[in-house]
Amino acid sequence: MINSINFTDKDRQYKTVFFETFGCQMNKLDAELSLGLLQEEGYKIVDTVDGADVILFNTCSVRQHAEDKVYSHLGALKALKKKRPEVIVGVLGCMAQKDGESIFKRMPHVDLVCGTRMFSRLPELLLNIKNHGSHVIAIDEDHIVNVKRAVTYRPNFYQAFVTVIRGCDNFCSYCIVPYVRGREISRTIPDIKEEVQALVSSGCKEITLLGQNINTYGKGLNGNITLGDLLSDLNDLDGIERIRFVTSHPADMSRDLIRTMSRLEKVCKHLHIPAQSGSDLILNKMKRGYTAGYYRDLISYARELIPHISVASDFIVGFPGETDEDFQETVQLMEDIRFQNCFIFKYSPRTGTKAAELEDDVTDEMKRARNMRLLELQKGISLEENKKLIGRVVEVLAEGASKSDSNKLTGRTRQNHIVVFHGSREFVGKLVNVLIHEVTDLTLYGTLT
Ligand code: 5AD
Ligand code: SF4
Numbered sequence: 001m002i003n004s005i006n007f008t009d010k011d012r013q014y015k016t017v018f019f020e021t022f023g024c025q026m027n028k029l030d031a032e033l034s035l036g037l038l039q040e041e042g043y044k045i046v047d048t049v050d051g052a053d054v055i056l057f058n059t060c061s062v063r064q065h066a067e068d069k070v071y072s073h074l075g076a077l078k079a080l081k082k083k084r085p086e087v088i089v090g091v092l093g094c095m096a097q098k099d100g101e102s103i104f105k106r107m108p109h110v111d112l113v114c115g116t117r118m119f120s121r122l123p124e125l126l127l128n129i130k131n132h133g134s135h136v137i138a139i140d141e142d143h144i145v146n147v148k149r150a151v152t153y154r155p156n157f158y159q160a161f162v163t164v165i166r167g168c169d170n171f172c173s174y175c176i177v178p179y180v181r182g183r184e185i186s187r188t189i190p191d192i193k194e195e196v197q198a199l200v201s202s203g204c205k206e207i208t209l210l211g212q213n214i215n216t217y218g219k220g221l222n223g224n225i226t227l228g229d230l231l232s233d234l235n236d237l238d239g240i241e242r243i244r245f246v247t248s249h250p251a252d253m254s255r256d257l258i259r260t261m262s263r264l265e266k267v268c269k270h271l272h273i274p275a276q277s278g279s280d281l282i283l284n285k286m287k288r289g290y291t292a293g294y295y296r297d298l299i300s301y302a303r304e305l306i307p308h309i310s311v312a313s314d315f316i317v318g319f320p321g322e323t324d325e326d327f328q329e330t331v332q333l334m335e336d337i338r339f340q341n342c343f344i345f346k347y348s349p350r351t352g353t354k355a356a357e358l359e360d361d362v363t364d365e366m367k368r369a370r371n372m373r374l375l376e377l378q379k380g381i382s383l384e385e386n387k388k389l390i391g392r393v394v395e396v397l398a399e400g401a402s403k404s405d406s407n408k409l410t411g412r413t414r415q416n417h418i419v420v421f422h423g424s425r426e427f428v429g430k431l432v433n434v435l436i437h438e439v440t441d442l443t444l445y446g447t448l449t
Contacts, residue, residue: 017043018052022070023060025246026181026210027093029161031058033149034092034119041123049080054088054126056112058119059095061176063348067095074107081109088112088129092119094180097139098352104135115139116181117166141182149195156399158206158429160199164192164230165211169219170249172276173287173354174316174347177212184213186221189230196234205429206242206397207234214245215252228260235264241431242266242397242414248273250298251289262305268414269306270340273299274314278333279326282319287354292333299337310340310415315374318347318367320358327370334374338381340416341442344374379441386417386439393449394419396434398427419444 017038021031034056035045049055057073060066070091077089090112091103097115104110111134112125118138129136154160167182168175196207209230211217218225227245234243243266250273261267277283280291302309315330334342346367349356362370396411396419403410409423411432420443421434427448434446 015043015053016046016051017054017056018046018049019056019058020073021058022066023058023062023094025161025208026163026166026212027058027060029163029210030093030116030119032154032161034058034122036149037120037123049077052087054090056090056092056122059091059093061094061098061180061350063345064350065348070095071107074110078107078109088126090114090126092122094176097141097180098176100139101137104137111135113137113139115141117141149198154204157203158397158399159208160204160206161208161210162192162195162199163187163211164209164227164245165214165217168212169216170213170252170289171287171354173285174319174350176350176353179352181212184216184219186217186219186225188221189225189233192230193233193237196237196240200237200239203429205240205431206244207240209234209243209245211245212247213249213252215248215254215257226254226257228254228257231260231264231267235266240266242268244268244270244416246272250275250295253298255298255301258302258305268416269309270312270414270416271302271309272312272314275333275337276314276316277319277322277326278330279322280329282322282326285321285355285358286316286319292329295333296336308415310417311337312341312343312416313337313339314343314345316345316347317370317374318362320347320355320361322347322362322370327373331373331377334377334381338385339378340385341382342374342378344371344378346371382441383439386441386444389417389436389444390439391436393433393435394444394446396421396432398423398430398432400428401425413444417444418442419446421446421448423448 019031019035021027046052057070059070081087081089088111089109091110092114093116096113100113103113111129114125118140125136125138165184165186167184168178169184171178215227217227217230248271275295276286276288278292299311349360394413396413398409398411402408402420408420409427410420412418419434433449435449436444436446438445
């Protein structure tokens with residue numbers, strides 16, 4: 001265990017850090033918070049490993065593929081570390097939490113393993129390596145993450161992510177998250193409000209609240225606090241224009257929350273609410289706690305109350321025992337609900353989870369075919385739904401230059417459509433109205449009105 005260290009001026013010497021992040025939005029935000037802390041300690045962020053004194057990977061464990069990528073990046077650093085042994089190589093986040101000490105065995109040139117709840121202590125961990133040598137490990141699960149956010153370090157000034165609940169208590173049978181991110185811990189409303197207020201004062205217009213399972217926000221806090229309470233309080237803050245929240249779990253999404261969403265004007269009418277499968281048999285084996293019928297009713301209720309709400313989902317194909325009939329039920333659900341967009345994943349067994357005890361009996365070829373089928377289906381639905389917006393005016397928060405054409409701007413609607421439109425830099429950070437005249441399955445194109 002590392003004790004608190006008082007930094008001296010000598011410790012605050014100019015250093016460079018290269019930081020790469022894999023995985024979900026929560027990881028990206030943790031990276032942002034870590035870099036904010038390191039910058040405060042005098043680190044300069046560089047974008048190649050060549051000139052870096054410290055190389056950090058913030059990792060993901062949700063599928064095998066994500067881990068393989070990190071191990072391959074780490075392997076590639078062996079030669080660099082031989083040439084410059086003083087360079088510090090660190091593994092942070094989910095894979096660090098999951099694999100712990102074994103990372104040093106597999107990759108002896110790694111100096112630091114820092115788990116999902118310890119990154120706020122990065123500066124002292126790095127100092128410890130500098131002073132006492134390699135192989136420092138910090139994976140204490142009970143540690144409560146408490147980062148004084150440096151609001152000046154943000155990739156985009158007009159938008160920010162704010163973690164409101166960490167961890168997950170759901171234990172869906174395929175998922176490693178509860179094992180690597182620990183039990184649910186909610187931040188208090190005053191704590192969150194203080195952070196949001198600081199962000200808004202520094203120019204932020206749109207806040208996205210993050211949680212692995214955001215609908216259980218408030219569990220364990222005094223006074224029966226719910227996500228609806230938090231949304232209502234944030235809705236009252238001056239200066240904030242849009243509030244989003246992800247990710248919702250169908251079993252924990254209350255109708256009360258849908259009613260609250262419908263009455264709060266700043267809360268964007270968009271839900272990312274993964275269904276995962278359309279087969280009750282598979283949903284049961286996944287331990288999701290709902291049926292496809294329940295899911296359909298929930299979305300119908302949301303659409304009744306908020307007709308223009310957009311709904312996005314995740315699906316896993318090739319879960320153990322998934323038959324053609326089960327898969328067909330997923331296809332049917334997708335056809336019936338008509339999601340705005342979906343992320344489709346091939347099932348990847350994760351050691352330690354309940355599903356990993358089942359035989360991974362759907363062949364990779366079949367998983368790939370089912371994946372393709374759903375992607376194609378969703379592409380068609382997204383295109384048809386987007387076409388309905390041609391000739392309509394949508395409100396967009398202009399985020400910056402479009403990647404494909406620097407003369408155009410890009411941004412999102414409240415329903416989370418990506419919009420590309422003609423416009424100059426003066427509009428960046430502003431809410432603008434755009435007339436849509438062309439669409440693809442992923443993007444709307446238009447002109448300012
Ligand atoms: N295999 C494949 N996909 C997975 N997901 C989570 N665990 C696994 C796994 N073992 C997917 C789920 C989740 C998304 C973030 O990742 O669809 O919603
Ligand atoms: Fe994983 Fe399920 Fe928790 Fe989501 S709700 S993080 S899928 S265990």
